[in-house]
Amino acid sequence: MNTNRLSPGLQSALNSQMTKEAHASQIYLSYASWADDLGYAGVANFLFRHAQEERNHMMKLLEYILQRGGKVKIEAIPAPPPDPTNIQNCFEKVFEHEVDNTAAVYKLVKMSFDEEDWATWNFMQWFVKEQTEEETLALNLLDKIKIAGGAKATGDALYTLDRDLEKQPDDAVLAQEKTAEKP
Numbered sequence: 377m378n379t380n381r382l383s384p385g386l387q388s389a390l391n392s393q394m395t396k397e398a399h400a401s402q403i404y405l406s407y408a409s410w411a412d413d414l415g416y417a418g419v420a421n422f423l424f425r426h427a428q429e430e431r432n433h434m435m436k437l438l439e440y441i442l443q444r445g446g447k448v449k450i451e452a453i454p455a456p457p458p459d460p461t462n463i464q465n466c467f468e469k470v471f472e473h474e475v476d477n478t479a480a481v482y483k484l485v486k487m488s489f490d491e492e493d494w495a496t497w498n499f500m501q502w503f504v505k506e507q508t509e510e511e512t513l514a515l516n517l518l519d520k521i522k523i524a525g526g527a528k529a530t531g532d533a534l535y536t537l538d539r540d541l542e543k544q545p546d547d548a549v550l551a552q553e554k555t556a557e558k559p
């Protein structure tokens with residue numbers, strides 16, 4: 377009797393996504409260490425917290441594969457890319473990684489739709505919402521850096537930004553949660 381409720385294609389794509397989330401966690405760890413080394417403790421704290429979020433995303437995928445009777449395959453995680461060149465570049469890279477991850481999430485949504493695997497389609501909706509939040513958060517941070525002077529931000533502006541980031545909430549508020557009273 378076949379108790380695996382995932383098709384071979386979806387099982388393989390979900391496993392790849394699990395590794396991609398682990399890779400994202402390593403990227404955040406590496407950028408956090410880079411920031412901490414330069415003295416940006418607030419930026420580092422924010423990025424370390426985010427590394428943990430990515431690990432949670434990895435676990436959600438792992439648990440889902442197991443729950444559907446699928447086979448989990450733990451594979452090697454690629455090395456993170458080179459260090460950022462400055463704080464603005466750091467958050468530009470973060471934004472690019474998130475957009476790249478969104479594309480991978482959308483592929484899984486499409487695959488599950490095409491296969492009419494509604495359980496996986498439903499599970500992946502959580503990731504669609506999460507990616508919108510993460511892209512919004514990265515864009516909000518880039519806006520703040522731009523106001524602080526972008527790549528030419530001065531020591532004072534960077535100091536304030538660094539302190540703000542330590543207290544920055546980990547999730548952005550999405551448009552569907554906004555109202556006229558609370559824009």
Ligand code: FEO
Pocket residue numbers: 397400429430433474477510
């Ligand atoms: Fe798990 Fe930032 O995507």
